[in-house]
Amino acid sequence: MSAFLFRRLLRMAVTLWVIVTAVFMATRFTGNPIDYIMPEGLDADGRRAMIAYWGLDRSGFDQYLLFWRSLFEGEFGLGLVERRPVTAIFAERIGRSLGLLSLTLLATIAIGVPLGVLTAVWRRRQLGTWVLFAAFIGYAVPNFVLAILMLLLFSFTLHWLPSAGATTWLHYVMPTMALSAYFIAALVRYTRNAMLDVLGQDYMRTAHAKGLGPLTVLIRHGLRNALIPVVTVLGLQIATLVSGAVVIETVFAWNGMGDLLVGATLLRDYPVLQFGVLIVACAVIVVNALVDLAYAAIDPRVRLA
Amino acid sequence: MSDIAREAGVNVVMPRMPAMVRPGWLRRGNATFLVAGLLGVLLIAAALLAPVLAPFDPGAQKLLARLRPPIGFSRAVAPYWLGTDALGRDLLSRCLYGLRLSLALALFGTVLGLAIGVTLGLVAGLARGMTDALLMGFADVKLATPFTLVALLVIAIAGSGIGVLITVLGLAYWAQFARLVRGQVLSLRELPYVEAARSIGASPWRVAVRHMLPNLVGPVVVMATLSFSNLILLESALSFIGIGVQPPTATLGSMVGQGRDYLASAPWVVAVPALLIVLVSLSAMLLGDELRDRMDAALRER
Numbered sequence: 001m002s003a004f005l006f007r008r009l010l011r012m013a014v015t016l017w018v019i020v021t022a023v024f025m026a027t028r029f030t031g032n033p034i035d036y037i038m039p040e041g042l043d044a045d046g047r048r049a050m051i052a053y054w055g056l057d058r059s060g061f062d063q064y065l066l067f068w069r070s071l072f073e074g075e076f077g078l079g080l081v082e083r084r085p086v087t088a089i090f091a092e093r094i095g096r097s098l099g100l101l102s103l104t105l106l107a108t109i110a111i112g113v114p115l116g117v118l119t120a121v122w123r124r125r126q127l128g129t130w131v132l133f134a135a136f137i138g139y140a141v142p143n144f145v146l147a148i149l150m151l152l153l154f155s156f157t158l159h160w161l162p163s164a165g166a167t168t169w170l171h172y173v174m175p176t177m178a179l180s181a182y183f184i185a186a187l188v189r190y191t192r193n194a195m196l197d198v199l200g201q202d203y204m205r206t207a208h209a210k211g212l213g214p215l216t217v218l219i220r221h222g223l224r225n226a227l228i229p230v231v232t233v234l235g236l237q238i239a240t241l242v243s244g245a246v247v248i249e250t251v252f253a254w255n256g257m258g259d260l261l262v263g264a265t266l267l268r269d270y271p272v273l274q275f276g277v278l279i280v281a282c283a284v285i286v287v288n289a290l291v292d293l294a295y296a297a298i299d300p301r302v303r304l305a
Numbered sequence: 306m307s308d309i310a311r312e313a314g315v316n317v318v319m320p321r322m323p324a325m326v327r328p329g330w331l332r333r334g335n336a337t338f339l340v341a342g343l344l345g346v347l348l349i350a351a352a353l354l355a356p357v358l359a360p361f362d363p364g365a366q367k368l369l370a371r372l373r374p375p376i377g378f379s380r381a382v383a384p385y386w387l388g389t390d391a392l393g394r395d396l397l398s399r400c401l402y403g404l405r406l407s408l409a410l411a412l413f414g415t416v417l418g419l420a421i422g423v424t425l426g427l428v429a430g431l432a433r434g435m436t437d438a439l440l441m442g443f444a445d446v447k448l449a450t451p452f453t454l455v456a457l458l459v460i461a462i463a464g465s466g467i468g469v470l471i472t473v474l475g476l477a478y479w480a481q482f483a484r485l486v487r488g489q490v491l492s493l494r495e496l497p498y499v500e501a502a503r504s505i506g507a508s509p510w511r512v513a514v515r516h517m518l519p520n521l522v523g524p525v526v527v528m529a530t531l532s533f534s535n536l537i538l539l540e541s542a543l544s545f546i547g548i549g550v551q552p553p554t555a556t557l558g559s560m561v562g563q564g565r566d567y568l569a570s571a572p573w574v575v576a577v578p579a580l581l582i583v584l585v586s587l588s589a590m591l592l593g594d595e596l597r598d599r600m601d602a603a604l605r606e607r
Contacts, residue, residue, distance in 0.1 A: 014442065015446050018442075018443070018446045019446065019450065023458070026458055026459075027462070140583075140587045140590040140591075141583050141586060142541065142582060142586060144558075145579045145583060145586075148565070149579060151568055152572050152576065155568075156568050163568075236448075239449055239451045239452070240451070242451040243452055243453035243454075246451070246453045246454075246457075247542050247546055250546045262546050265457045265460060265461040265548050266548065268461060270461065274458075277454045277457065277458050280454060281451065281454055284450065284451055285449050
């Protein structure tokens with residue numbers, strides 16, 4: 001396990017290094033960064049002071065070292081629009097984003113896994129086919145189209161659900177549904193395929209033969225083994241989930257990190273964008289590594305592969 | 306599981322019967338394939354013929370005919386079959402041109418991603434060693450990063466022109482192409498005929514171009530189909546949130562995005578392009594899935 005742990009953490013560290021370096025290069029070597037980070041209407045003296053403060057008069061390598069130091073000191077500059085530290089701007093939005101993400105993940109697992117098992121068990125029934133068909137629709141319809149169509153139906157026609165904001169639990173219903181539809185659909189298909197593989201195994205017949213109840217066989221012997229590949233796939237989808245959340249937050253004016261980043265792009269608010277891309281990308285990579293490690297802890301085969 | 310299967314999910318087709326008891330024309334997928342194929346042909350024809358089919362210039366505004374609903378609803382006006390938007394532009398014409406642009410962008414993005422990915426994959430698979438580790442390391446980083454963030458960063462720095470958008474779309478799937486081709490090259494290079502070519506003194510270049518590339522066409526075509534359908538969605542999502550194609554040019558995604566302000570008063574402005582996106586996506590996904598299932602026997606088993 002320790003060899004695997006070491007290799008996986010090393011890969012994570014290298015990935016983080018590549019991301020930080022790529023963000024640094026993207027913001028420093030494409031045009032003059034001082035134009036990005038300087039508030040408008042600054043005179044020549046102020047401009048020189050800013051250049052000196054950010055170390056932009058030094059060599060590229062020195063700037064790179066400074067960039068790293070600022071990362072460790074938590075010094076990320078001021079947002080150009082809100083004129084406050086970007087860390088403060090993100091601090092008050094991160095909760096709403098994490099709320100949406102975790103609720104989506106919860107809904108995905110709570111709905112996707114049971115449906116996947118059912119469609120595998122019902123593989124010869126009409127109902128199973130319909131669930132699969134619904135899963136295909138959920139898979140093919142892009143999340144923002146789904147969100148818009150749901151807005152049309154539930155907010156503007158039926159007036160059941162609020163169309164924007166994140167204040168009450170009712171606000172969470174549509175964003176979670178729109179964001180999780182794709183992942184539920186994917187999970188149904190993965191779980192179904194994994195279950196079908198497992199259902200044909202000899203140990204399932206043995207479990208039946210020794211007189212265990214059908215549900216016990218299905219859950220304890222079937223699902224537990226089928227879930228192993230499913231967990232990997234779920235881990236791989238985290239990046240996609242975050243990408244989707246950016247769009248969904250924009251649709252529902254969520255005031256989270258996603259719509260903040262989109263707004264920062266449109267307004268060319270580089271300090272906010274740079275910080276946001278850095279922390280979100282790094283968070284995704286760390287979570288990915290943790291999923292892999294947890295997974296290796298459960299299944300010894302992963303470590304040996 | 307293969308990269309392709311991971312990328313596109315798992316097939317929704319019924320559990321496979323042995324091929325012997327299932328003649329080709331009885332296959333269950335055939336009906337879907339036919340419907341999706343017809344729909345696809347129809348959509349592509351509509352996109353190609355947009356200048357002929359569109360009754361109006363997509364940018365032409367007629368302020369007296371603003372926000373008219375599609376034919377069949379009250380207040381509809383005769384020549385505007387699908388209604389008009391807030392500036393009195395004909396929705397049918399805008400949809401046709403938007404579809405045209407969406408498909409073109411996805412096509413260029415796919416070609417670019419394919420060119421980058423296949424080249425890097427070939428290099429990695431043939432060179433092996435450090436080069437391979439480095440390139441595949443980059444591919445891993447790419448796959449682990451939420452791509453929307455990359456797109457936001459690139460567009461914030463380079464501005465949002467058509468060229469930048471195509472570059473962004475091209476960067477979206479290069480890693481999948483590269484991993485696929487690398488894997489194929491690694492298994493191909495062990496095959497006897499490649500070894501034979503090497504042993505009679507064929508240069509690495511000749512081995513790559515004459516002996517390996519032809520065998521890569523099948524899987525790469527399948528991957529390209531999947532990338533194409535995914536790029537349509539990516540482009541429409543980027544245009545939807547306002548960082549893709551800029552007005553007055555429209556794609557389906559940006560039409561949905563800009564029509565959002567009229568959701569309550571004029572829902573058709575959003576619903577028409579949104580439903581068209583659903584049609585495009587359904588047919589592209591169905592075709593991609595079917596194509597993978599039919600051509601991808603070798604990949605499926607990995």
